[in-house]
Amino acid sequence: MKTLANLFVVLLSIQGVRAGEPIHLGFVEHANRQLTQLPLSERESHLRTMIAEFPGEAALHFRLGNLLAEQRRWPEARFAYAQANQLDPGHPDIHYNLAIALDHLEQFADASRHYRAALDAAARSQHRFRAAPLQQRLHKLEAYRQ
Template identity: 50%
Template sequence: PRPPAATSPPPAQRGALGQVTPPPAPPAADPASTPQFRRTQASAPTVAAELAAGYRAYAAGDLTTARRHYQAHLQRDPNSVDALNGLGAIALHEGQPEQAAHWFRRTLAAAPHNASAIAGLSATGLAPADDREAGLRHTLAEQPASAIAAFSLGNVLAEQGRWAEAQQAYFQAHTLTPDNPDYLFNLAVSLDQLGQRRLARDYYSQALDAARDRPAVFDPAPVLARRDALTEALQ
């Protein structure tokens, strides 16, 4: 059987875009200027209720409810990166690339180097592949720990049939976020395309295992069929 298309899971998969950003850790105290006897401690900042509810609905596939929560949060904070990226991700899922680009551009107006928005814009496919590749490589050079940028670069390379380079990008994304099922799936596809059947089978299995614990874009049924076909061929 032919392997699944490597670009079938869009970069804006559940959990990759529109997620709530964890509150930043407080800066380390300077012992020379900080009192030694502190009886109270400031509580950690909390995530806005609309953002948390929006992401829960988004992860569950309830895009209508997610959109309502994100839009409600934007009424209070028009420059909320999480809400803007969430609305962009919803538009991508609904096949509205122009609308998605609108939200991602608003994110970049508020946060010019936001990797999720840059990856989201690439996922719309509105720009030429060369331009998208250059933009993602620039983002990775500035933010080497950005898994979504590496994954999106892999998708752009896979679109062009550059499987060896795509495999490297997918592996980088997987290394940065080991439990993401879509990263594992596309890594398996790239290895499959390169004829590395044993590794491809192992990563298909890992993708299926990871998809039990968190949402994934790929359909498990054909992945399971391909994994089993590879297992039989390797015996």
């Protein structure tokens, strides 16, 4: 039986998508929803396989970051979010989650920079975080640095 990640790659090849090419975001989101059906231990493996096939998909790196953050694996989550941010630097949720990872790693200057970038990007596009708590945390970080 094929793994979910292998099935994902097979389905994309049927649609004529080659490894490394951009894929439809809806398809990525569908695959992400399917991953939630799997045990936590298998999700990471499947995500890493999909990322190996489609390294240019920010949504896959972001999802991996979320999975690692759920496990409080902050250095790895920070790396996954940084990869997602390189691929999609204007996405407010990526900046926000990267800031949280940096905050947990006590990299407060970088966390502040990404919290601010999240707020700036949120003014231009949809996002899932609440701005008020983010602003409160940003003020605390800035007060701490002074």
